[in-house]
Amino acid sequence: MTSVLNISCYKFVPLPDAAELRERLHAQAVAAGLKGTILLAEEGINFFLAGTAEAVRGLVDGMRVDERFADLEPKESWSDTVPFRKMLVKVKREIIRMDHPTIRPAQGRAPSVDPATLHRWLEQGHDDAGREVVTLDTRNAFEVDAGTFADAIDWRIAKFTEFPDAFRAHKAELQDKTVVSFCTGGIRCEKAAILMREEGLEHVYQLEGGILKYFEHTDGAHYHGGCFVFDERTVLAPDLSAQPSAKAGDEDASASS
Template sequence: MRTFQTLLYYCYSHIKDGEQYTAAHLKFCKSLGLTGRIIIADEGINGTVSGTTEACKAYMDYIYADGRFNATEFKIDEVDKPSFIKIHCRYKSEIVYSGLKDPSYIDPTKETGKHLEPAEFAEMIDRDDVIILDVRSNYEHNMGKFKNAVTLDIDNFRDFPSMINDLAQYKDKKVLTYCTGGIKCEKASALLLKEGFKDVYQLHGGIIKYGKEAGGKDFEGKCYVFDNRLSVDVNTVNPVVISACGNCGTTTTKMINCANPECNKHFTQCDACGWELNGACCAACKTHPRIRPYDGTGYYVKIPQPVKPKVLSS
């Protein structure tokens, strides 16, 4: 049995003391020895944390003890080691940036698409009156997506509102949205409803829950995740690999960051091209004077820069 877990979760819930709660939340996470990334905003909480089984259990108890987060659903993965190096807990304006000039235009606590459980989603995806809409970014759906899904040419979810006009052609269809864990669909489906789409659904718990409860059927490729693992297997029924090396086109699931820190492009690259280019995305980046040493992983830990002490004037 593995001794560590990684928890993926979110909860839209109005928080009045967001900044103060963020500081207290970080202190508690540190007391448990957790690692991960947590975002807290006035609209709720969004996080992925990792630690020992005991620490994760204590953290889940802590979340549920706060009445504001009773609706939280944890997606739990058993892992061999923590999925992060440090713990970050930050207060921001939104837990997922909507890209809207007025984020209050939508409120996921009041109206979203109909939630479909994995088995219901699996039953509907082949129907003629349905479209499957991937609301994630390019690098995510290039790694893996549902069969026949409509994907969007966006680099960040904040670009989603700009795609509404392109999606208008599907207003007479049942629109089934999905994302990694469900959080983006809450806002995407809410916005679609606001913009006149009548029949909008979302995959409850996202791709991760679908993999655990429906075997990941018809999800092609791997699922991108926002921790050191970078991607996880989802489909145990009819798996295929769809991602390809950005340099030579060879099928690969390996995703890296360009070794040139001024580029830092996030892309898929096979091992052969990785070693040939020293982890760079192109020949120009390979010869960049600040290129980082490549160890075959393409993962680089951010090293804090020393802060110069202030000089007090006499």
């Protein structure tokens, strides 16, 4: 019986009290018997957690009391066992490292496209304005190898800090196309979309909620393979069931999205 609830969520929001939040959230998560990773930074929060449904949802409900987290909408999936070994709460410089300090998503998000709309665009072969639609995978190469959208652009980056230079090298190829950046849960493709727009690419969108939300809200069409996740499940199929394959990354990376 799949009795363990797994959630993933992030939000870009100023957190000048990240260190204080770390102590409080760690104590609450441990008391609730949860395992996983919570990353905090001045730019926001990013977390993957697992436990009983009551405990997981209870922690999120408690977080929502803070108005900065009132609109958290975690993505949910289920498993037979807890896919994390311990509970980690860390304060870092960035919740997802890009080494591009002018990118501040909390000051204004890039436009997004919801899963149903992307599904429709891919079905019809163009966006609603008739422009060619291309999907751009912002994840690391080993993640892409587990599965990606059909014909997705993949620059074979080894880490997200390589994305800005890769984009600049290929920018001309994307002009006059509608570009939909995507990643596991939305955090990397959101930063990527902001960067591309700031550097002059006009028709850029992020896939709202990333691959996991696409799996949750569509039939998974146009996506081949599974979605690599940084926990012991390793790869999730389009129905969000686990498909273990290669060894998962270490838990310090478990909240990558």
